[in-house]
Amino acid sequence: MSLHGKRILLGVTGSIAAYKASHLTRLLVKEGAEVQIIMSTSALDFITPLTLSTLSKRPVLHRFYDKENGEWNNHVTLGLWADLLLVAPISAHTLAKFAQGLCDNLLSATYLSARCPVMLAPAMDLDMYQHPAVVKNMAILRDFGHQILDAEEGELASGLSGQGRMMEPEHILEHVLTFFSKKNDFSGKKILITAGPTYEAIDPVRFIGNHSSGKMGTAIALELAARGANVDLVLGPSHLSPNHPNLKVHKVISAEEMYSACQGLHSQSNISIFSAAVADYAPSAPANEKIKKSGDSLNLSLRKNVDIAFELGKNKHSHQIHVGFALETQKEETHAKEKLRKKNFDMIVLNSMRDEGAGFKNDTNKVTLYYKDGKQISTPLLSKTAVAKIVVDGLKNIPIVI
CATH class of the missing domain: 3.40.50.10300 (CoaB-like)
Known part of the structure; x- marks a missing residue:
């Protein structure tokens, strides 16, 4: 199964994991997908649009109005164009905006206009990932029917180790391939x-x-x-x-x-x-009350x-x-x-x-x-x-x- 002819909107938000978007883009394009990238403003601090546009072979979008070309980037058209909206990495901030319907940039506006399935790959530090607010927002987005690509465990940018690393690009690609090659061979079982x-x-x-x-x-x-x-x-x-x-x-x-x-x-x-x-x-x-420590053995x-x-x-x-x-x-x-x-x-x-x-x-x-x-x-x-x-x-x- 390849992604030939599939149109993927790849959202990139402000996270140290944004550098992985270049490798992910390359993998998607190699599989034959048409990849249009939309960056949040904060993502620009982590990776340049030039890198991603070179790999995707398309101009990278990050604002509604492109002053240089005098063109309007229509979020409705973008939302209707895609077969899949994939945001990788998605930060805690953008997760919150998506969950609450807040719309202050091109990516969030496109998300609200998209009629296609949505995959989200969170990336953040360990404590942020476990915070009740983030957990709740992810639950809301799951209830919307979106697929959350759970963060993986490992060393984090903070120096801590635990769950919070964006899913590796190769693993994300597997999810995308699975999505587009869905069989119904177990239907009704x-x-x-x-x-x-x-x-x-x-x-x-x-x-x-x-x-x-x-x-x-x-x-x-x-x-x-x-x-x-x-x-x-x-x-x-x-x-x-x-x-x-x-x-x-x-x-x-x-x-x-x-x-x-x-x-x-x-x-x-x-x-x-x-x-x-x-x-x-x-x-x-089992004891009904907590067993108190006594003696050298139990x-x-x-x-x-x-x-x-x-x-x-x-x-x-x-x-x-x-x-x-x-x-x-x-x-x-x-x-x-x-x-x-x-x-x-x-x-x-x-x-x-x-x-x-x-x-x-x-x-x-x-x-x-x-x-x-x-x-x-x-x-x-x-x-x-x-x-x-x-x-x-x-x-x-x-x-x-x-």
Whole structure:
């Protein structure tokens, strides 16, 4: 799939990440897209219009009236021209303006006039990204139906490290390509997906858990929703807020809550994907009050949690597909194939903690898909969005009519 003939309005706002707009422009043009760039006034302090116009092969716009050429840049015409409005980076300030309908420059006026889908790639410092005002504005824009390309984690311009980096241009390109190549090959299918960790209470303030972020399962849920499926995502504790008209999120905390939610959804699901990192054990008797520190040690009695995939696998019908995940640190293939058999999976997705860039919290992953018939498919290190597409495509290799 290329972007040949697709018209993309690329908005660039005032952020240190504006320098990435040059690389993004080059990638979009290389894929065949027509790219018209609109800069906010503050973006001019970070990257020059000359750089972006050279790469886009079009004059870069940043004001309503071009005094040099005596031309009026019509925001209505621009808004009607585009197949996609992509703002990367979008600052906290412009996010707020879009959310509240404020209109004081060419970019915000074009946004209010656009009839095409909108993608927004935020970039800001860690504390700004987590501020309730910014979180609320992003929620508003998601409710408008816009796609928020969540910021990635890493070193920030402030010297802090955390979530706030604009999604890398290569990852943004993947989202754009996916948008324009949407299939409806899962239209009408009901999908159950578990994702994220579970937290098992020790007392009201402490818990047993793991480092799962839920990014992989969420990426698969969004990919399936984009391809027409009706998706129920049972999501453990996570900062993620996936949004799509075909996606319903069920927030849970413990393994027991996750199992209960899945029980109510499983029988109606064509495909169940168990990507959650469910805690294997939970405290036998959680304390009702905070346990006060005393002595040099604390002994906990643990009980085994329900194995959600195993239990639901017992009730799996011939027309249903079950997909499991295995995160291993040793004898990876052996353990994955054992789970494939034991839990009645049709396919299992293996990733190893020994592969750099794979596993929990990362925005990338490297996996191998194993099937009951012995077939296997391995991927290089890719973004989790790209891996999600491969996993969803891999469902088509399962010899069950869905």
